[in-house]
Every structure is written in structure tokens, then in C-alpha cells.
Amino acid sequence: AAGVIQSPRHLIKEKRETATLKCYPIPRHDTVYWYQQGPGQDPQFLISFYEKMQSDKGSIPDRFSAQQFSDYHSELNMSSLELGDSALYFCASSLEGVTEAFFGQGTRLTVV
């Protein structure tokens, strides 16, 4: 069965650079969530989209932005990267927020 696809799997950036993370949800899923998981931490909710509209916002820095496109894939844009942004970034998708969320493998971002 198709799963949530995230790219890239690994990303190394320098401080103050920008990064774009991509997420392709499970086909027919219309809700996408982004989570950030720091080392030894639980996943922290960043932002979610339902039918291409932002549905909820969590602890997402102003330096980050995200959107969901017409094909339902989503991109998380991160600017002015800081060392503290180094983390595992997960995307998850669900159907109308009703079914359980299925997570991608994550993108490991390292800021040096």
C-alpha cells in the first residue's frame, strides 16, 4: 500500500540558509500535518492543512512557512536556519482528519 513519502530523507544546511521539505500524502488523503521531533523528544505539532487550507497552527516559528498544493502535496519552507532547527521533521496524512494519521519516514535536517 502507498505510504506517506517525504523528501529528502536527509538534509544538511548551514546556519542562515533555507531549506524546503516535501511531503506527498497517501492518495485520497486530504489532510496533511507537519511535526518536528528533536533528539530524545516527542513529536511537536507545527502546522496542518485540510483541502489546501491551513487548518491548525502549532509551535511553528515565523521563519517557517508551509502550504498544501492542488495535488495535496505539501512543502515546509524553512528560512534563516538555526542550529536548534536540527531535528527530524515528520509529515503525516489522514482523510478529513477522521482516520488515524499515517506518518512518513521523516526528513532529518542537520544545521551546521
Add this chain to the structure above:
Amino acid sequence: AQSVAQPEDQVNVAEGNPLTVKCTYSVSGNPYLFWYVQYPNRGLQFLLKYITGDNLVKGSYGFEAEFNKSQTSFHLKKPSALVSDSALYFCAVRDLSSNDYKLSFGAGTTVTVRA
């Protein structure tokens, strides 16, 4: 507001023994509860969920969880643990009465099953 507490950072059991991972939750309305498992450098894998109905929910890999409304708990259980069950387990909750869909996760419990 919604939150989850996993009181144990670590749980250690011998293979073949019962495994229990504890979780308590707090929501304003009715809870939608989940258990996820995470292996090193991997994504979160869905194990099971509770939304309504029978308080005992059966999930993947022989895991089950019992919803207890009076104790606001949703403990994960497995009658006979395997070494391959060693992983990080997260309990999560969503408030069904809210309009947002985000999950709130507990801090996670590291399960180690020794041979």
C-alpha cells in the same frame, strides 16, 4: 486543551513476559486515542486507536489497549513480549469535540525486551 502523560520513561521486560506501557490523557471533550511505535531513525508506525465502542482495542503485532474513561487511561499491553518489540512507544490524543485535527503526543516510553 489536550495532553498526554506517559509516566514511565523506560520499561524493561523479559521476552515472553507481559508488557504494559502506561498512558493517561486529558481532553475537554471526547478523546480519540492512538498508540504509535517508533524504531530508531524511522517514522511513527500506527499500532491501534480508540474512538468509540469496545473499551479493549486490538491492534497490530499482537498489541492491545484498554480505554478506561474513569481513570482517563489508555494503557498499551501485549501478553507475551518479543525482543523485536524493543522500540519507542508514543501515546497520542486528539479532542474529537475540537475543530482541529492535530495530535498531542506523550513524551514516549522506551521499551526494552531482553532475551
